[in-house]
Amino acid sequence: MDLFEDDAPERGGNAHEFTVSEISGAVKKTIEGEFGHVRVRGEVGRVTVARTGHMYFDLKDDRSVLASVSWKGQVAKLTHRPEEGMEVIATGRMTTFGPQSRYQLNVEDVVPAGAGALMAMLEKRRQALAAEGLFDAGRKQPIPYLPEIIGVVTSPTGAVIRDILHRLRDRFPRKVLVWPVAVQGKSSAAEVAAAIRGFNAMTPGGALPRPDLLIVARGGGSIEDLWGFNEEIVVRAAAESAIPLISAVGHETDTTLIDHASDRRAPTPTAAAEMAVPVRSELQATVAQFGARLGQCSRAGLDRRAERLRDLARGLPRMDALLAPYQQRFDAVETRLPGALRGAISAKRIELSEHPLRPGLVMRPLERSRDRLAAVAARLPGAHQSGLAQKRLRLTGLRLNPGALDAALKRERRDFDRLAARLRPELVLDRVGRLRERLAALERLRGTLGYEATLARGYAVVRGDGHVVTDRASAQAATSLEIEFRDGRMQVGPASAKPRRATVTTPPEQGTLL
Structure with a gap:
C-alpha cells in the first residue's frame, strides 16, 4: 500500500505550463477582444497629466475604481477635459499593462453624464474664475455711444451676422469688420479667443483700423x-x-461664462446691434429738441435779464436830476468868469504900476559896460608904454647879438603876416556892422521903454526942485515945479504962491505899457 502510494503519478503533472508573458498576453487578448469598444459611466477621481502630455485619471463608482489613460494625441481631441468630481461617460477600449498586471481603460472621448453634471462643472468653473476677479464690475468698460467701427465675432454663414447687419443698417449704418469663427465644436473656443485677441492686436488708425466695439454672437x-x-x-x-x-x-x-466676463450682455444678437448704435432718426429728433430747448432757454434768459435791467433802471434817478447840480455849478462859474477876468487884469495892472519898467533898467547895463570900457581905456596908455619899454629892452638886447636880431625880426615878420592875413577889411566892416545893428536895437528898446514914449501917449513928468514928484504932498512942499511934456518943459511958479483947492481927477483908461 505504501509502495503503491509512492509509485503514484504527481497530481496535475500533465497540465500545460504557461510563462508569465504568455498569461499576460492571453489576458490582454481576451480583454481587448471582449471589450474593444466600451462606454463607461462614472465619477472622475484623481487626474494627473504627465510631462509627456499623457493624462491619467480614475473612473469610480460606489464600489470599484477603473484606471484610465488618454494618450497625448487623444487629450488634444477630447471634447471635455475630465476634472475631478465630474460624472462623465468615457468612450474607449479596455487594455492591460502587463508590467504591473493591471487593466485600464484607454479613453478616446469624454462627455459629461447629463445636464446636471455639465451645470455642476459650469458652476465650479464660474466660481473659480470669479475668485480671480474676472467678473468684477470694476473691470467692465462703458460702451461707446456711437462707435465708428464695429467688430463682430461669429459664423460668416449663419443668420446671426445677417440679423446684426440688417439691424445696424436700420438704426445707424456703421462700418463692420467680421472675424469668421466656428461657433460650436472642438475648435470653437480656440477660434473665438483668437478672434478677440486678434481684434485687440490691431493698430488704431492703421490700414485695417481697430474696432471701437466688439460683438461676440451666436444663435441659440x-x-x-x-x-x-x-x-x-x-x-x-x-x-x-x-x-x-x-x-x-x-x-x-x-447664459454662458462669457456673459459674465463681457462688458455688456445682450439677450440676442439683434439686441446686441441695438445696444451698439442709437436710432439715427431718434438722435436727430433729440438734437432738434435740444436745439429748440436751447433757443427757448436763451430767449427766456434774455427776457429775464431785460426785465431785471428795467427794474434796475427804474431805481436810478433821472438824467436831468443827475446833471442839474453840475449845470447849476457851471452857470455860477460862468457868471463869475467876467468879473474874475477883470479882477485879474486889474491885479496885473496894479502889479505893473508898482514895478514900472524904468529907463534905468536898460541904462544900468550900458553904464556898466561904459565904465568897463573907460577903465580899459585908462589902462591902455600905461600898458602901451610898458609894452614899448619891453620891446625896447628886447631890441637893445638884440643889437648886441646880430644873429638873435635876425631871428627875432623873422618871428615878428611871421606874426605880422599872420595877423595881417587875419585882419581883412571885410571882416572888420562886418563886425562894425553887427555892432551898429546891436546898438540900433538897444536904442529902439531904450526909446520904447523910456519915459519919452510914455509922454507921447499923454502923460507928463512933474519935477519939484529938480526931483521927480510922485505925490501931491511933495508937490505942495516944493518951491518950484517943472512939467515936462512930449514937446518940451514948462516952469510953474511956487506951489504956495497961488493957493487953490486941489482937484483930483482920474486919468482916462490908457491900458498897459506892455
Missing part, C-alpha cells in the same frame, strides 16, 4: 452647443479685451 442651442463659450480660454480673452465687448450668445434664457 443646447448647453452642449454653447459649451465653447464656457471655456476658460474664451472667458479670459473676453476679460482681457481692451475694446468694449458685448456678448450675444444664445437666446435670452441662455
Whole structure:
C-alpha cells in the first residue's frame, strides 16, 4: 500500500505550463477582444497629466475604481477635459499593462453624464474664475455711444451676422469688420479667443483700423452647443479685451461664462446691434429738441435779464436830476468868469504900476559896460608904454647879438603876416556892422521903454526942485515945479504962491505899457 502510494503519478503533472508573458498576453487578448469598444459611466477621481502630455485619471463608482489613460494625441481631441468630481461617460477600449498586471481603460472621448453634471462643472468653473476677479464690475468698460467701427465675432454663414447687419443698417449704418469663427465644436473656443485677441492686436488708425466695439454672437442651442463659450480660454480673452465687448450668445434664457466676463450682455444678437448704435432718426429728433430747448432757454434768459435791467433802471434817478447840480455849478462859474477876468487884469495892472519898467533898467547895463570900457581905456596908455619899454629892452638886447636880431625880426615878420592875413577889411566892416545893428536895437528898446514914449501917449513928468514928484504932498512942499511934456518943459511958479483947492481927477483908461 505504501509502495503503491509512492509509485503514484504527481497530481496535475500533465497540465500545460504557461510563462508569465504568455498569461499576460492571453489576458490582454481576451480583454481587448471582449471589450474593444466600451462606454463607461462614472465619477472622475484623481487626474494627473504627465510631462509627456499623457493624462491619467480614475473612473469610480460606489464600489470599484477603473484606471484610465488618454494618450497625448487623444487629450488634444477630447471634447471635455475630465476634472475631478465630474460624472462623465468615457468612450474607449479596455487594455492591460502587463508590467504591473493591471487593466485600464484607454479613453478616446469624454462627455459629461447629463445636464446636471455639465451645470455642476459650469458652476465650479464660474466660481473659480470669479475668485480671480474676472467678473468684477470694476473691470467692465462703458460702451461707446456711437462707435465708428464695429467688430463682430461669429459664423460668416449663419443668420446671426445677417440679423446684426440688417439691424445696424436700420438704426445707424456703421462700418463692420467680421472675424469668421466656428461657433460650436472642438475648435470653437480656440477660434473665438483668437478672434478677440486678434481684434485687440490691431493698430488704431492703421490700414485695417481697430474696432471701437466688439460683438461676440451666436444663435441659440443646447448647453452642449454653447459649451465653447464656457471655456476658460474664451472667458479670459473676453476679460482681457481692451475694446468694449458685448456678448450675444444664445437666446435670452441662455447664459454662458462669457456673459459674465463681457462688458455688456445682450439677450440676442439683434439686441446686441441695438445696444451698439442709437436710432439715427431718434438722435436727430433729440438734437432738434435740444436745439429748440436751447433757443427757448436763451430767449427766456434774455427776457429775464431785460426785465431785471428795467427794474434796475427804474431805481436810478433821472438824467436831468443827475446833471442839474453840475449845470447849476457851471452857470455860477460862468457868471463869475467876467468879473474874475477883470479882477485879474486889474491885479496885473496894479502889479505893473508898482514895478514900472524904468529907463534905468536898460541904462544900468550900458553904464556898466561904459565904465568897463573907460577903465580899459585908462589902462591902455600905461600898458602901451610898458609894452614899448619891453620891446625896447628886447631890441637893445638884440643889437648886441646880430644873429638873435635876425631871428627875432623873422618871428615878428611871421606874426605880422599872420595877423595881417587875419585882419581883412571885410571882416572888420562886418563886425562894425553887427555892432551898429546891436546898438540900433538897444536904442529902439531904450526909446520904447523910456519915459519919452510914455509922454507921447499923454502923460507928463512933474519935477519939484529938480526931483521927480510922485505925490501931491511933495508937490505942495516944493518951491518950484517943472512939467515936462512930449514937446518940451514948462516952469510953474511956487506951489504956495497961488493957493487953490486941489482937484483930483482920474486919468482916462490908457491900458498897459506892455
